[in-house]
Amino acid sequence: MTLTDESTLLPNGLTVEAARAEAARTYELDRAHVFHSWSAQAEISPMTITASQGSYVWDGEGNRLLDFSCQLVNTNIGHQHPKVVAAIADQAAKLCTVAPQYANDARSEAARLIAERTPGELDKIFFTNGGADAIEHAVRMARLHTGRYKVLTRYRSYHGGTETAINMTGDPRRWPNDHGNAGIVHFFGPFLYRSRFHATTEAEESQRALEHLEETIRMEGPSTIAAIVLESIPGTAGIMIPPPGYIAGVREICDRYGIMYIADEVMAGFGRSGKWFSVNHFDVVPDLLTFAKGVNSGYVPLGGVAISPAIAETFAHRAYPGGLTYSGHPLATAAAVATINAMEEEGMVDNAARIGAEVIAPGLAELAAKHRSIGEVRGAGVFWAVELVADQQTREPLAAYGGSSPAMNAVIAACKANGLLPFANFNRIHVVPPCNVTADEVREGLAILDKAFDVADEHAR
Known part of the structure; x- marks a missing residue:
């Protein structure tokens, strides 16, 4: 108009x-x-x-x-959204910024609300400034937890624009940035409409994609692989919903080989697919879950990693070697609190x-x-x-x-x-x-x- x-x-x-x-x-x-x-x-x-x-x-x-x-x-x-705009203004008047080593009420409440909605016991939240650095830190955590380096991601994926994240990405934006030295191995995920496995049904596509993934793991060496990272529903790459059994199959493979399963929910999370997190469609709990975007609708930059108890325990008495000046920024987390509450209250x-x-x-x-x-x-x-x-x-x-x-x-x-x-x-x-x-x-x-x-x-x- x-x-x-x-x-x-x-x-x-x-x-x-x-x-x-x-x-x-x-x-x-x-x-x-x-x-x-x-x-x-x-x-x-x-x-x-x-x-x-x-x-x-x-x-x-x-x-x-x-x-x-x-x-x-x-x-x-x-x-x-008026509730979020007001929350940002109120927080700015109360406490505009604070260094991440100090507790503040906006960050604490945002962490609680997110942890309440993540699957399983992903109850520890590390805040970042956006999705790409959430992926960077999730991979770092997985590598330090396992003592392994390689990370597997699928073609037709997007994980962010920073160095590790862009190398993980499975679309052409990776090509100018990929020198083959980031420890990333790509594989084909399920996509029946353009199947790489000559499948004719979703069941065939799921089974053959899982067989391909496991064969890739065997060829790369299971003891070298820290994590498999999957968008729960690939977003920019084409919104290809995984067929029944695929995500559960990836979880089983990860368990069998001691590989961490990281669910990238940066785009797919916070209601986008009709559930708080898209991985919930598949009744699977990842070891790490990354989020950003919808956590506060981008009103103030924010992302993060939800962490399983086992990985959190790795850093209970060992310093986690990572952080950001604006981790859990009060304006961003106040916006997250208001966003999550508004989403809940308004259905x-x-x-x-x-x-x-x-x-x-x-x-x-x-x-x-x-x-x-x-x-x-x-x-x-x-x-x-x-x-x-x-x-x-x-x-x-x-x-x-x-x-x-x-x-x-x-x-x-x-x-x-x-x-x-x-x-x-x-x-x-x-x-x-x-x-x-x-x-x-x-x-x-x-x-x-x-x-x-x-x-x-x-x-x-």
Whole structure:
């Protein structure tokens, strides 16, 4: 929706006219001074966001867009939730910052609330500044606990942009950073739609993927492997829900060889798939669990590691050699407390599950039946992917793995032109609205996607 009335007030209190003027200055300064991540700097024209509220954002021209990306799949409670905004302001007035060696009430309460929701006895919480350093520290803990070095992760995964995390990542962003010396070994995980195991059923895919993993372990040497790290449901890589029995099989393999199982819940956690943590879909307890993003919807940077009793005991009388100046920062953890309480009080996790089952799943199935460019839809809760293809029979993707295409660019442009901010990666559009999204908002988004997939159909056979 375009706001044509220059005097219309945006949620931030500015008129459209004033917001446009501010946005022009913002863009000018951005292009002059800001160095953007994952980008060729001279090739980008970043959208300016001037305001946000709930499931919507406003761009520099005053256009309102339904945020079906949750930015980077992290605003799980939507934008500008008043309870969290107020908690940050209250904490700033009380205790703005404190060094991590001191106890403070925001960090203590956040740790309690997180530990109450993690599976099993993952009751010790180490706070980080985000997801990538949560992965870094989880791997460090596993290596020190086991006395081993190698770490196994799957292709088609994303674990973060820091040195160990980017080497663990199983997508092309790893390639320029990977010198083969980080102790990381990749393997193929289950993905029936594009099976590497010639499987025709989920049961075959699960069994053959587990056999492949165990064979990789045997070839690498079980006594050399500290951890297997898996996104409970891979996010950026494609929202491929593991088939029945796979995660339990990984847990059994880890137990048999003394390998630590690390569940990466950075994107998949805090209600995203309709449960507090996605690993709960599989009734499995990991040795370590990493989180970030949805823990406070990114209102203030925060991540962390939930730690099993056995690994915590390793550092009971032996100093853990790691820490961060801002570990458990009061503003960030106060935001986490308010976020978790708001999610609980307002039933957001249940809402995510219901919206996924009753609105998104049937809505995407209807679109898949209509559009020849849709190869597959998959997901749970408010965590879905639409696989766009040039040919449904050959499953040729609409954009090559690791890249984009004029067809995908046209689909993304159609989304934005009709009022939707999408999450796109390679040949996929992800449907990842907030956990508190309404059914009407989802239907609005699906109607816009319907028009965008008409554009995709023009590029499909």
